[in-house]
Amino acid sequence: MxxxxxxxxxxxxxxxxxSAPSWSEPDxxxxxxxxxxxxxxxxxxxxxxxxxxxxxxxxxxxxxxxxxxxxxxxxxxxxxxxEFGFDRELTEEVLLSLLRPLAEKYFRIEVRGIENIPAEGGALIVANHSGTIPLDALMTQVAIHDHHPGGRFLRMLAADLVFVLPGVNELARKAGHTLACNEDAQALLERGELVGVWPEGFKGIGKPFSDRYKLQRFGRGGFVASALRAQVPIIPCSIVGAEETYPMIGNFRTLARLLGLPYVPITPTFPWLGPLGAVPLPTKWTIQFGEPIATDRHPAEAADDPMLVFDLADEVRETIQHTLYELLVQRRSVFF
Known part of the structure; x- marks a missing residue:
């Protein structure tokens, strides 16, 4: 059969x-x-x-x-x-096609350092998180696929909330994303996949506008442990422009608790303009991929050394923060 x-x-x-061999269906x-x-x-x-x-x-x-x-x-x-639910054809032909105009025409993303992403083999992309709604993760996925010579797919590690929202759960799985846990991250990395993680989590995208471009805590550095065990490079990624898409000037904390959400944002346009307030501001973005940080100079067992994991996580964080400051100094305008 x-x-x-x-x-x-x-x-x-x-x-x-x-192993996903091609096959032909009988007449x-x-x-x-x-x-x-x-x-x-x-x-x-x-x-x-x-x-x-x-x-x-x-x-x-x-x-x-x-x-x-x-x-x-x-x-x-x-x-x-x-086995993770990734549908390559649907992602390439439909999902990325829907996101591409937003990346190219609306946010006019400039991509730098794409040559730092390997042509093949596993690698871990670590980026800053911002913007109230995680558009930065989706735009990074489009940027890598469209600008990398190999058209690589980014397999993102997402928060639990993504996989309990009706509809969003199915789309996330189809796009190749999985739960942000060390086991899934290591499995993907060991199979040669390009994995993306945003260690700031909701602390990053839900921070007030007054704290823009100030990196939040990177948790316990679980992403570093996964990279060490898989012996793959860590690539810092700095994103400028996402912070201003939905400037968060307040938070409906009571409503957020009732809805079981980490926050319900108040922005200059939401909820005052109703549905129009959900339209992001047309900011100009830059996504820069830094030089890889090698992990294979340490044995895989080093993942169990908390001090080494902390030091590597801090190195990644400082690299991203420094690059953000450099990009902000170079930026002419938020919108141009």
Whole structure:
């Protein structure tokens, strides 16, 4: 029995992360997906063809064929996910495509130091966290994929809250993100994945605007222990521009406790402008990846040395903080 036949219709195959071989599905009678694709394709090839050319421009046929093929795979379950739930095709074709205009046109992100991210193999990206809503993490994911020569995917370590929110949980898993715990981080790093962590957590994105670009505590340095055990480099990442997207000037603490949230922000536009207050300010961003900090000069057992872990975590934190100050001095304007 083939790999496809073992899965129920509409369910994706779970492929171990260390081996995801391509496979082909045996011929079978046309199903619902084929009928839908044939119907749409026939309509576009018929009377709607000239109208589609005027609307979408030349070459729309190829794009339409790719879209129909994508739809067919979604319906039949003919796509792959790894053991963490990462759906590479959905992430690349849909999720990143939706985020890309925000990164390129709205925040106009300038990416520096992308050459410091290895072409292959595991590495840990450690970045500052800010902006009330964690857009900085999503924009870092887009920046790495679009600017790295290898188009690498960033596997982010996310807070527990992400995985209890309906809808957000499923999307996070599909995008390759997992719970921020040492076990998952080490497993991904040992398999050669690029992993991203924001050690400040809610203390970083939920800090008042008066504390902008002042790094909060990095916790116990669990990310350093994971990198030491996996023997992969740590790459400091400094993000400027996210702090001003939602300047947090207050906090509805009582409402936050009632909702079980870490904070409910008050900004110059929210809640005063209603839904419009949720639109981020169009700030100009810079994301800079620093030189890798090697961990393989220490044995894997060094992860159990609290002093060494603390020293490395402090080195990463100081590197990010110093780079933030340098970028702020170079910045001409918050918006340009």
């Amino acid at each position: 083939s790999a496809a036949a073992e899965n129920a219709p509409g369910e994706a195959k779970v492929i171990p992360i260390e 079978r009678p046309a199903g619902l997906a084929d009928q839908i694709a044939d119907a749409v394709g026939g309509a576009l090839a018929g009377r709607l063809g000239p109208a589609a050319t005027r609307l979408f421009g030349k070459g729309w046929e190829g794009r339409a064929a790719e879209g129909l093929a994508f739809l067919r795979r979604r319906i039949t379950g003919d796509y792959e996910v790894d």
